[in-house]
Amino acid sequence: MSLLEVEDLEVYYETEDGPAQAVDGVSFELEEGENLGIVGESGCGKTTLAKSIIGILPDAGYVNGGEIRFKDDDLTGMTGKQRRRLKWEEISMVAQSAMNSLDPVYTIREQIVEAIETHRPGTGRTESNEIVTEMFELVGLDPDRADDYPHQFSGGMRQRAMIAMSLALEPSLILADEPTTALDVIMQDQILKRIGRIQDEVNSSMLVITHDVSVVAETCDRVLVMYAGKVAEEGPVEEIFGQPYHPYTIGLKRAFPNIRRPTQDLLSIKGYPPELVDPPTGCRFAERCPMATDRCREEEPEAHEMNGLRSYCHYAEDIDTELRPYADNPETWSQTAAARKAETGDVGGD
Numbered sequence: 001m002s003l004l005e006v007e008d009l010e011v012y013y014e015t016e017d018g019p020a021q022a023v024d025g026v027s028f029e030l031e032e033g034e035n036l037g038i039v040g041e042s043g044c045g046k047t048t049l050a051k052s053i054i055g056i057l058p059d060a061g062y063v064n065g066g067e068i069r070f071k072d073d074d075l076t077g078m079t080g081k082q083r084r085r086l087k088w089e090e091i092s093m094v095a096q097s098a099m100n101s102l103d104p105v106y107t108i109r110e111q112i113v114e115a116i117e118t119h120r121p122g123t124g125r126t127e128s129n130e131i132v133t134e135m136f137e138l139v140g141l142d143p144d145r146a147d148d149y150p151h152q153f154s155g156g157m158r159q160r161a162m163i164a165m166s167l168a169l170e171p172s173l174i175l176a177d178e179p180t181t182a183l184d185v186i187m188q189d190q191i192l193k194r195i196g197r198i199q200d201e202v203n204s205s206m207l208v209i210t211h212d213v214s215v216v217a218e219t220c221d222r223v224l225v226m227y228a229g230k231v232a233e234e235g236p237v238e239e240i241f242g243q244p245y246h247p248y249t250i251g252l253k254r255a256f257p258n259i260r261r262p263t264q265d266l267l268s269i270k271g272y273p274p275e276l277v278d279p280p281t282g283c284r285f286a287e288r289c290p291m292a293t294d295r296c297r298e299e300e301p302e303a304h305e306m307n308g309l310r311s312y313c314h315y316a317e318d319i320d321t322e323l324r325p326y327a328d329n330p331e332t333w334s335q336t337a338a339a340r341k342a343e344t345g346d347v348g349g350d
């Protein structure tokens with residue numbers, strides 16, 4: 001049994017134009033102690049996926065279908081009260097936006113102690129204070145500063161305090177949503193290393209949500225690449241960033257600096273992800289894909305499995321034999337329908 005099993009999950013938002021299919025048929029599993037990165041451009045559904053797991057979707061959002069099983073309980077069938085108990089004790093979220101969720105009128109210690117005592121009623125004050133000290137040390141904050149108020153901390157310190165608070169109950173699953181985006185590179189590195197060390201101590205699993213593939217390469221065992229609400233590709237980090245099979249992953253990989261090839265030109269995938277209220281039939285990436293054919297525009301791709309990877313591209317099996325040199329060539333990417341549209345303003349089809 002996996003720690004977390006997401007099966008055929010659909011999460012929609014009610015909008016004026018109709019339901020937006022933010023997460024559409026997403027499936028994956030997460031094992032105990034494993035880290036899974038979720039990458040993709042802005043708006044592809046990463047945060048929606050995390051929020052549906054922890055049960056904090058905004059009012060407009062709803063689970064339209066599928067299952068989220070955590071330790072074999074179906075979370076989608078739970079009441080709000082059951083979900084709230086799970087949040088903190090079992091599943092905790094470290095989010096950029098959560099930095100603002102520290103209460104300004106209480107000290108950091110008061111907030112962490114309250115979380116501990118609410119969720120573990122038998123815990124005495126001395127033990128709670130010990131946990132605060134231990135967590136502060138783990139995230140590299142001076143425990144003497146625990147009696148400060150949030151406004152007395154810098155942004156980076158507040159973020160560390162949030163991480164300390166999220167980890168105080170030793171959750172089995174940590175959802176880290178852009179955990180380091182607002183921090184400078186040195187601080188980012190420190191925080192990621194610390195999260196890794198904390199994880200080793202408490203043996204928790206982690207979903208790392210980010211648009212930055214280098215963060216995933218550093219912290220994760222496996223990666224799920226999302227595009228326009230769907231899984232494009234999933235597999236071990238070395239495979240996905242080494243020899244991906246999905247053209248979107250190939251493009252995404254070339255959009256980030258490569259430490260091994262620092263002189264390589266960075267690529268930008270022209271165009272934008274499609275509207276999710278009325279998404280295109282067929283492959284959602286077709287308009288921006290240099291290898292798209294009529295079949296891609298008409299028929300939705302099924303999963304192809306090879307080399308431990310799961311790739312949703314009709315031509316995944318041909319990439320290695322025929323298409324990789326073409327897909328790896330930056331010139332290729334300026335020939336897509338979306339690239340032509342971006343350059344000429346021409347809205348004509350392919």
Ligand SMILES: Nc1ncnc2c1ncn2[C@@H]1O[C@H](COP(=O)(O)OP(=O)(O)OP(=O)(O)O)[C@@H](O)[C@H]1O
Nearest residue numbers: 013020022041042043044045046047048058060276
């Ligand atoms: N409250 C909402 N109401 C309507 N649509 C929403 C709402 N929140 C998100 N969406 C839409 O759902 C889609 C997925 O958004 P989501 O925030 O999950 O993406 P993301 O990949 O996390 O993006 P980012 O990296 O920018 O945070 C987007 O098209 C977005 O516009």
